[in-house]
Amino acid sequence: MDHSGGCHCGNIHVLLRLTKAPGENPLRACACSFCRAHQTRTVADPEGLFEVSADDWSLVEPYRFGSRTADYLVCRRCGVYVGAVCETTAGWRAVVNVNCLAERAQFIQEPSTPDYGGETNAARLARRAVNWMPAVVRR
Numbered sequence: 155m156d157h158s159g160g161c162h163c164g165n166i167h168v169l170l171r172l173t174k175a176p177g178e179n180p181l182r183a184c185a186c187s188f189c190r191a192h193q194t195r196t197v198a199d200p201e202g203l204f205e206v207s208a209d210d211w212s213l214v215e216p217y218r219f220g221s222r223t224a225d226y227l228v229c230r231r232c233g234v235y236v237g238a239v240c241e242t243t244a245g246w247r248a249v250v251n252v253n254c255l256a257e258r259a260q261f262i263q264e265p266s267t268p269d270y271g272g273e274t275n276a277a278r279l280a281r282r283a284v285n286w287m288p289a290v291v292r293r
């Protein structure tokens with residue numbers, strides 16, 4: 155199942171390959187203050203693939219906060235958050251904000267609300283290597 159999307163102004167492009175139909179993918183609404191401010195609903199299919207590109211990378215903010223171990227990709231022009239990428243021992247991994255996809259309405263699972271606040275950086279990176287999805291960042 156392939157899905158496309160991106161930010162609102164059209165600078166950031168995302169492609170998402172999922173192994174399940176949209177309505178069968180578990181979603182997360184992470185409890186951190188960044189995700190709550192953006193009202194994110196994220197998906198990560200470890201068997202899938204995420205690709206992100208931009209017409210102008212100078213307009214893509216790789217926002218870091220907290221443990222500073224991932225880049226939360228926010229468009230500097232329109233403010234949309236498309237997803238986060240992180241370099242792990244397994245390679246680049248990502249979570250994707252399904253709200254940035256054209257078919258956002260098809261993702262109908264009620265999100266779980268995990269709170270990763272107490273995690274060590276080592277545990278965080280190990281979890282992402284397993285649970286986040288393979289990512290290609292096209293610069």
Ligand SMILES: [Zn+2]
Pocket residue numbers: 161162163164165166229230231232233234
């Ligand atoms: Zn934009």
